[in-house]
Amino acid sequence: MTDTTLAQQSDTSHASPERTVFSILEGDALTRKRNAAEARFKLYGIIAIGIGLFFLVALLWAILSNGLGAFTQTFVKVEVPLNQQQIEEAEKSVVKTSKYRAILIEAFENDLSAANISTGISAKDLEKLFSSGAAATIRDHVLAHPDSIGSTVGFDLIASSRVDGYMKGRVDRDDLAQDKNLDAAHLDLADQLQAAGILEKRFNWEFVFGTDASDSRPEQAGIGASMVGSLFMMLVVLVLSLPIGVAASIYLEEFAPQNRFTDLIEVNISNLAAVPSIVFGILGLAVFIQFMHLPQSAPLVGGLVLTLMTLPTIIISTRASLKAVPPSIRDAALGIGASKMQSIFHHVLPLAMPGILTGTIIGLAQALGETAPLLLIGMVGFIASNFPDGVAAGFLSPNSAMPAQIYEWAKRADPAFYERAWGGIIVLLVFLMAMNIIAIILRRRFERRW
Numbered sequence: 001m002t003d004t005t006l007a008q009q010s011d012t013s014h015a016s017p018e019r020t021v022f023s024i025l026e027g028d029a030l031t032r033k034r035n036a037a038e039a040r041f042k043l044y045g046i047i048a049i050g051i052g053l054f055f056l057v058a059l060l061w062a063i064l065s066n067g068l069g070a071f072t073q074t075f076v077k078v079e080v081p082l083n084q085q086q087i088e089e090a091e092k093s094v095v096k097t098s099k100y101r102a103i104l105i106e107a108f109e110n111d112l113s114a115a116n117i118s119t120g121i122s123a124k125d126l127e128k129l130f131s132s133g134a135a136a137t138i139r140d141h142v143l144a145h146p147d148s149i150g151s152t153v154g155f156d157l158i159a160s161s162r163v164d165g166y167m168k169g170r171v172d173r174d175d176l177a178q179d180k181n182l183d184a185a186h187l188d189l190a191d192q193l194q195a196a197g198i199l200e201k202r203f204n205w206e207f208v209f210g211t212d213a214s215d216s217r218p219e220q221a222g223i224g225a226s227m228v229g230s231l232f233m234m235l236v237v238l239v240l241s242l243p244i245g246v247a248a249s250i251y252l253e254e255f256a257p258q259n260r261f262t263d264l265i266e267v268n269i270s271n272l273a274a275v276p277s278i279v280f281g282i283l284g285l286a287v288f289i290q291f292m293h294l295p296q297s298a299p300l301v302g303g304l305v306l307t308l309m310t311l312p313t314i315i316i317s318t319r320a321s322l323k324a325v326p327p328s329i330r331d332a333a334l335g336i337g338a339s340k341m342q343s344i345f346h347h348v349l350p351l352a353m354p355g356i357l358t359g360t361i362i363g364l365a366q367a368l369g370e371t372a373p374l375l376l377i378g379m380v381g382f383i384a385s386n387f388p389d390g391v392a393a394g395f396l397s398p399n400s401a402m403p404a405q406i407y408e409w410a411k412r413a414d415p416a417f418y419e420r421a422w423g424g425i426i427v428l429l430v431f432l433m434a435m436n437i438i439a440i441i442l443r444r445r446f447e448r449r450w
Contacts, residue, residue: 063422063425063426063429064426066418066419066422067419067421067422067423067424067425067426068423068426069168069170069419069422069423070204070207070419070420070422070423070424070426071203071204071207071208071423071426072168072201072202072203072204073158073159073164073201073202073203073204073206073207073219074158074159074163074164074167074168074199074200074201075156075157075158075159075199075200075201075202076108076129076130076156076157076158076159076193076198076199077111077154077155077156077157077197077198077199077200078104078107078108078111078154078155078157078198079107079110079111079152079153079154079155080103080104080107080138080152080153080154080155081107081151081152082103082142082148082149082150082151082152082153083103083150084149084150086099086103087142087149090103090139096139097135097136097139098135100135100136100138100139101127101134101135103135103138104130104134104135104138104157105123105126105127106123108126109123109126111198115196115198117189117192117193117196119185119188119189119192120185121185121186121189125185125186128160128162128181128182128186129159129160129163129186129189129190130157130158130159130160131157131158131159131160131161131217131219131220132160132216132217133158133213133217133220134157134158137155137157137158138155138157141153141155158206158219158220159190159199159219160181160182160219161217161218161219161414161416162179162181162182162186163182163186163187163190163199164201164219164416165415165416166182166187166190167190167194167199167201168201168419170415170416170419173187206220206222207221207222207223207420207423208222208223208224208427209222209224210222210223210224210225211224211225211384211385211386211387212225212226212383212384212385212400212405212408213385214383214385215412215413215414218412218414218416218417218420219416221409221417221420223402223405223420223423223424223427224387225384225385225386225387225399225400226384226399226400226401226402226404226405226424227402227427228387228388228394228399229299229302229379229384229394229399229400229401229402230299230368230401230402230431231394232299232300232303232388232394232395232399233299233302233303233306233401234303234364234367234368235303236299236300236302236303236304236306236307236395237303237306237307237310237364237367238360238364240303240304240307241307241310241311241314241360241363241364242314242360244307244311245310245311245314245315245318245360246314246318246356248311248315249314249315249318249319249322250318250322250344250349252265252266252315252319253318253319253322253323254322254340254344254348255340269312269315269316270312270316272311272312273312273313273316276372277309277370277372277373278372278373278375278376280305280306280308280309280373281305281372281373281374281375281376281377282376283305283308284301284304284305284308284373284376284377285376285377288301288304288305288377289301289377289378295396295397295398296377296378296398297377297378297379297381297382297398297399297400298395298396298397298398298399299394299395299399299401300395300396301377302373302374302377302379302401303395305373305374305377306367306370306373309367309370309373310363310364310366310367313359313362313363313366314356314359314360314363316359317355317356317358317359317360317362317363318352318355318356318359320355320359321352321353321354321355321356321359322348322349322352324352324355325348325351325352329343329347329348329351330343330344330347330348332347333346333347333348351448353446354442354443354445354446354447354448355443357439357442357443357446358439358442358443361435361436361438361439361442362436362439364435365432365435365436365439368402368403368428368431368432368435369403369428369432370403371403371404371406371407374401374403374404375404375407378398379398379399379400379401379404380400380404380407380408382398382399382400383400383408384398384399384400384405402424402427402428402431403428405424406421406424406425406428409421409424
């Protein structure tokens with residue numbers, strides 16, 4: 001047997017079985033199936049995000065389109081001569097605003113004549129162009145500036161809600177068929193006044209910084225007093241919930257023994273975070289108002305109720321932040337002779353602070369938008385028509401809160417209040433966005449990576 005024959009036999013005996021060759025780009029059936037599943041999952045994710053963005057855009061569009069009108073208001077310019085004799089007669093009368101209303105209408109008719117605007121509307125019907133509080137505005141000016149008596153003062157008086165709605169497109173001529181407060185002649189006059197520059201629409205600071213008005217004056221309603229009430233309420237929540245929540249978290253996470261009692265407390269805290277807010281309202285009604293006799297509708301009681309609701313959120317987030325700190329930090333502190341309390345307060349707690357602050361601010365933002373607990377302690381039914389006199393009154397006097405004020409406006413019949421409710425939602429969302437932005441900034445500012 002030659003060497004060539006032996007080599008051929010050896011090659012034949014060691015030849016590997018024939019294998020199927022696959023392309024890296026095409027892959028086999030199993031790979032194609034796996035890639036298809038991955039592609040479907042990505043598609044489902046994109047669809048889910050698209051649906052979420054669609055509803056988010058729809059929500060923002062609904063809020064902005066309905067609520068931006070509340071930030072503008074229609075005003076009527078009137079030059080009012082403050083005659084000494086007329087003012088004295090008005091102050092001596094029993095119903096003073098009716099006399100001031102007559103002074104207003106007389107001055108308005110003079111302005112119409114000076115502008116060459118003719119109208120067949122009676123003096124009584126001309127009043128319907130103005131808010132019912134216009135006469136009180138003139139009287140307030142006279143009382144605040146008695147030296148202006150004897151001169152002519154220009155007033156920018158708030159127009160009635162119907163005229164304001166017509167200027168904003170909320171009221172049209174067809175809507176006036178069954179309206180007893182306004183008719184087509186008033187709208188014709190409003191058009192002429194706008195052309196003459198006597199009637200104009202501009203930004204309404206009164207809505208941002210003013211107080212709520214009665215049911216008959218939606219054009220004068222503002223959310224300023226409710227913002228102050230929410231501020232005092234959030235101060236109570238912050239002062240109570242942050243130290244109590246952090247202290248409870250440190251004890252449970254670092255010092256508490258692991259036994260059934262501790263497990264029971266932890267389970268209950270987790271369950272309390274999911275309890276509906278209306279339950280906390282019932283608890284606050286029973287404990288703080290019926291048992292402790294604290295003042296109803298006050299930011300103090302609202303803050304206490306919201307503190308109970310916020311505590312579980314702060315405790316859970318604080319414990320998670322403490323857990324996230326590596327054990328080596330504690331071991332290093334203990335290794336150089338620090339006590340356990342020193343290792344926690346000097347090393348662990350500062351490193352966990354970004355997460356603690358983030359959880360606290362998110363809990364406060366959630367509390368700021370809650371309405372149900374305030375419903376049961378009377379803050380929804382109370383209408384704050386004045387600002388608190390001082391710091392103590394801010395906590396103890398009855399006041400309203402932004403979500404409660406929005407709820408009040410939304411259930412009133414006049415469409416102008418409905419517009420105010422949407423505007424209030426915009427203000428509330430601005431506050432919530434500001435708090436979330438602060439949380440993000442704090443987290444990135446103090447965040448540490450190991």
